[in-house]
Amino acid sequence: MKEYYNPNRESWKELLERPTISLKEIRTVVQPIIDAIIEKGDEALTAYTRKFDGVELENMLVTEAEIKGAAKHLTTELKEAIKVAHKNIAKFHKAQQIKPLKVETMEGVICERKSVAIPKVGLYIPGGSAPLFSTVLMLAIPAKIAGCREIVLCSPPNKEGNLHPAILYAAQLSGITKIIKAGGAQAIAAMAYGTETIPKVDKIFGPGNQYVTAAKQLVSLDAVAIDMPAGPSEVLVYADEDANPAFIAADLLSQAEHGVDSQVVFVTINDEILSDLQKEIYNQLRELPRWEIADRCLQNSLVIILKTEEEAIDLINAYAPEHLIFLCKNAREMADKIENAGSIFLGYFTPESAGDYASGTNHTLPTNGAARAYSGVSLDSFVKNITYQEITETGLKNLGPHVEEMAAAESLQAHKNAVTVRLNSLKNK
């Protein structure tokens, strides 16, 4: 990790850039994939699966027998853990349901708002370097609670042409039946434009690598809505002098092991902690099966030592991390000053991986600074809010003259007439 002592504010923007490939460069790879799917549908999808996932698929649709058979490949402990996670995620997302709203803005003028499920949604489950079955829960549970009518799930197959049984088990537990073995930009394009096997959806959800994220952004220009840019994982840890270096190291490494293009950042105003932290990172890294990935990620990662808590808050807001962990006594107080972050973890005993798997919050979160304006996935992501209005005769008498006045001032005579004809019809009553 590169160390920066009191970097001046002018250098922050450059310092805090993520190690991503430029959108312009990645577009030259992803756009031809999207174009091929639009033109050749399933044929192109099968060809890209052969090229990128190294497998020739006869049937990309997961069969009912495969879904039903998944459970027997999992241990009782893992099934139990998935059930606990399912329960917590469902509980937190059900609590996000909002009641329909009805307001009489003036006598006889009734305005309402009701949330309605997005009918057709596509869920992307990453599977390139690890089969993220936890993402199935994070997307399928809110989609089901919202009441989405058609749910399609895509994930890249392994070399044997299968999806990991835990992906299928989590899907079955969440009530998902249409599962397709397809990944990368080609799966995103297939859900955006439709192919012979994959129905076109209204909105695509889910995290993924830079190719997947760029594809989501490109298809959102003309075909579908997307949740947000949820690319390579990142975490920023802020710690005080009482934080255990082993906890800090473990939290940093937990996101570093996701991928070489992930980024982890450590911020503190107490540099005495650093030598113990370096030792902990080294010791823990050696024990990780994915140590090479984590090690390469650490090369893109930062340690930043600042003078004051206020400065740390400003830097965190400038970085807008996907995950933000406060390992400090005044975690709540610090968190209250944060404007830009995907999800915040408070206190010494709140590891980020609890949110990744099972506490109840959603782990599909904005990356690469998108947390400045986007929220993570929630129940809201799967609904639209439709507004309604109903105006009585009295209401039109109250409101109509004001509408006529405004329409005339905008020189929109037909708008005015829509009120006038009705008011005239009431004159004889």
Ligand SMILES: NC(=O)c1ccc[n+]([C@@H]2O[C@H](COP(=O)([O-])OP(=O)(O)OC[C@H]3O[C@@H](n4cnc5c(N)ncnc54)[C@H](O)[C@@H]3O)[C@@H](O)[C@H]2O)c1
């Ligand atoms: N932000 C979030 O909420 C969040 C949550 C979970 C995971 N993630 C991130 O998701 C990512 C998962 O990435 P992954 O790679 O393991 O799985 P993935 O499923 O996103 O991508 C795998 C696919 O990428 C495509 N691909 C790979 N190399 C390519 C190339 N050179 N050209 C074109 N396409 C190519 C292939 O089609 C392959 O099937 C990680 O970066 C992880 O950090 C983010």
Ligand SMILES: N[C@H](CO)Cc1c[nH]c[nH+]1
């Ligand atoms: N940390 C990821 C979000 O950036 C989510 C995840 C899934 N499995 C493990 N971690």
Ligand SMILES: [Zn+2]
């Ligand atoms: Zn993670």
